[in-house]
Amino acid sequence: MNPGPETPTTPQDVLRTTFGYEHFRGDQAEIIDHVTRGGDAVVLMPTGGGKSLCYQIPAIVREGVGIVISPLIALMQDQVDALEAVGVRAACLNSTLGPEEVRAVEQGLVNNEYDLVYLAPERLVQARTLDLLDRVRIGLFAIDEAHCVAQWGHDFRKDYLGLSVLAGRFPRVPRIALTATATEATHRELTQNLELDGARHFVSSFDRPNIQYRITEKNNARQQLFDLIRTEHDGDAGIVYCLSRKRVEQTATWLRKQGVDAVAYHAGLSESERAEGQRRFLREDGVVVVATIAFGMGIDKPDVRFVAHLDLPKSIEGYYQETGRAGRDGLPATAWLAYGLQDVVQLRRMIDDSEGSEDFRWIQRRHLDAMLALCETTDCRRVQILRYFGQEIEPCGNCDTCLNPPASWDATVPVQKLLSAIVRLDRERGQRFGAGQIIDILRGKENDRSTQYRHDELTVWGIGADMSEVSWRAVVRQILARGIISTTGEFGALVLTPAAGPILRGEETLMLRSAPDRPVTKKSRGRKASGASLASAELDDAHKAVFDSLRTWRTGQAKAQQVPAYVVFPDATLIEIARLAPSSLAELGAVSGIGEKKLEHYGEAVLSVVREA
Structure with a gap:
């Protein structure tokens, strides 16, 4: 779809005619404009915030192919299917393809037949692939899940470190790194490791209010x-x-x-x-x-x-x-x-x-x-x-x-009792035990170990009998979370940390959240148990019937085409169709998420479902 005589040439045109949306969200317009003009970008945007459009639209508008680096080979074909469903020329190049398919994609790359091609990082950094890309007109590189390059992050992937080669080998090709998950430290590290120090940084709110x-x-x-x-x-x-x-x-x-x-x-x-x-x-x-x-x-x-x-x-x-x-x-x-x-x-x-x-x-x-x-x-x-x-x-x-704001209570004395039990076991008996045995000692509950080690002779035996096991476990869990105690050894024996000293000496008061002795079943606040119920909750019964009919139709389409249901239409689009009940192709085309190709491909069938429902 790279610009030709009948191809939309502006990001706004592509958004409307290809993807079926009238307006960009948040920073999308600014990011897309910057990358389309050839700038590098680091994009931090929450899942569901529309990151994909930030590289897909520039790849479509710019001359050449967009190379998307993704760690997920198993999902590449679904990503390709979703793009092809809206008329974007896309392919993937990975180990699931046979030799003939690989050659076809590689030839298509050289011939500028694609808007986007997906590659895994381990394939991209191979000499053979880099040599191939030297012969290809590349519009941009998009590095998805960019937090994978951060070694101290939560999901480090060693293969991502090799992506720094792009800066030196393709210096004139814009690069956009995207992630939904990055602390300030991870943000700095991925910028450094990908050599994107000169990039513009776009940090959206991580909030997902829904x-x-x-x-x-x-x-x-x-x-x-x-x-x-x-x-x-x-x-x-x-x-x-x-x-x-x-x-x-x-x-x-x-x-x-x-x-x-x-x-x-x-x-x-x-x-x-x-x-x-x-x-x-x-x-x-x-x-x-x-x-x-x-x-x-x-x-x-x-x-x-x-x-x-x-x-x-x-x-x-x-x-x-x-x-x-x-x-x-x-x-x-x-x-x-x-x-x-x-x-x-x-x-x-x-x-x-x-x-x-x-x-x-x-x-x-x-x-x-x-x-x-x-x-x-x-x-x-x-x-x-x-x-x-x-x-x-x-x-x-x-x-x-x-x-449901939780209540809090002054747990200073119970925590002092628990800390004292740990100290006495360690100092007087040279013993360390996990939470279960400590709680049994505090509650004066006999078991095989308390009999074997004569724990009933300890001065702390039974001093916490006024609290239930559930309440004591909540106390242990919370002071572990606060770093007042820690665990050690194979069986998780409890030990004190320096933070326990001021509490034992009575120099600090400790407020903890209350834990009910019995589990409280949270009310669903009116949520009705029904398939896609949260999604369609705002529809009345008549419109829900249309929505259900549309979902049934969509399931049949997805099975026939062997693609995920959302590739046909996501729930949000079906809900909007059910709410508006369009009676013409023009009215249906106004629904958010329906571009020209989907309107042409599915329009009459959708209108038929709406009429019958």
Whole structure:
């Protein structure tokens, strides 16, 4: 589509006629204008903020092909399908292609037959590929998921370091690096490693106001998850993250037994099994994928209505990126996390046992500490998340701590009791125990170990009997999060840190958030359990019937073409069609997200569905 006699030649023309939108959002217009004119750019923009258009439109408008570097080979074909569906000439060059297909794409590159071509970083830096690109007219380089070049970030990919070659080998080709996940330190590092010091930097707000953040204490986490799905997201697409492959398998199996259409995804599955699970999630409505963090980067499915974590994420960066896969269409979505004391102990042990330098482990501990602080905050979750990325906002009114502000209490005396128990075990007995045994000592609860080690003779035996085990675990979890105690050894024995001294001496008062002894079921605040219910909540019954008919039609189209449903039309576009009920092609063409090619290809069929519904 690079400019020809009948090709739109301005970014605004491409936005309207190709992608079907009338207006740019946020910084899009300024970024696109800068890159189209040949400038380098570093773009930090939240998932769902429209990053892709920031390189797609300049690639279409500029002479030559746009080379997009992406770490996700498995998703490249879906990205190509989505572009071809709106009339953009696109291809990918990766290890899934056979020799004949590779040669065809390479020849197409040389002949300037493409607007965009997707490459993995490991392929791009090969001598053969660089030699090929020397013979190609290149319009721009787009480096997607650019945070992968930051060695101290949460998702470092070694192959990304080789991308610095682009600056020296193709000095006249503009480069745009994009990511949705970067702290100020990661931002600086990716700029340096990609040699983009002279680039313009565009930093959008990381806020995703349509996502409701909720964090709860674990109490039969699988049942808590199922209650969330059943009451708020029945029939919706969602992602459930677990820390281990075993937990992924167990959770997916259990959800299927409860009637949820769930598939498992982790690195231990065969390539064909992972591909089939991903295919179903992307191309069918209402599929829930249960996965390790190996799943999700680059997923462009706009109608994911919830992302749930059954285990504590290792960092706010990872958590933000994973939750950002919900609600890319801008419609309401839920980010739900259940975590407990054992999560904290397990992750700290994983860090302590990990390979790498002490500096690396120090960084990992800081990441975990920030994640724990988010979980235990009594303030707005969104304020804390954005502050981590260097941005300040007012409380959002759309997270659990805003909607149901937690109570706090003076926990100084109970914490002193707990710290004293740890001190006495260590100094008087030379013993160190995990949270479970410490709590049993405080509550005066006998067990095999207390009998074996005569813990009932300690002066701290039973001094915390007035508090339940649930309350004590909440105390331990919170003072771990605050760095007052830490864990050590294979079994997560509790030890004091220097921060414990002032509390033991009575020099500091400690306020903690209250933890109910019984789990409190959060009301869904009127959310109705129905497929795509959050998406279509504003439609009346008549318009919902049209929406449901359009989704059924879309499913048939997607299956026939073997593409994800959103490649035909995303939910947001179907909702707008259902609301407006167009009766002519002209009226349908005014709907946001319907460009000329889709209007020509699907217009009459869509109008027929609307009339019949």
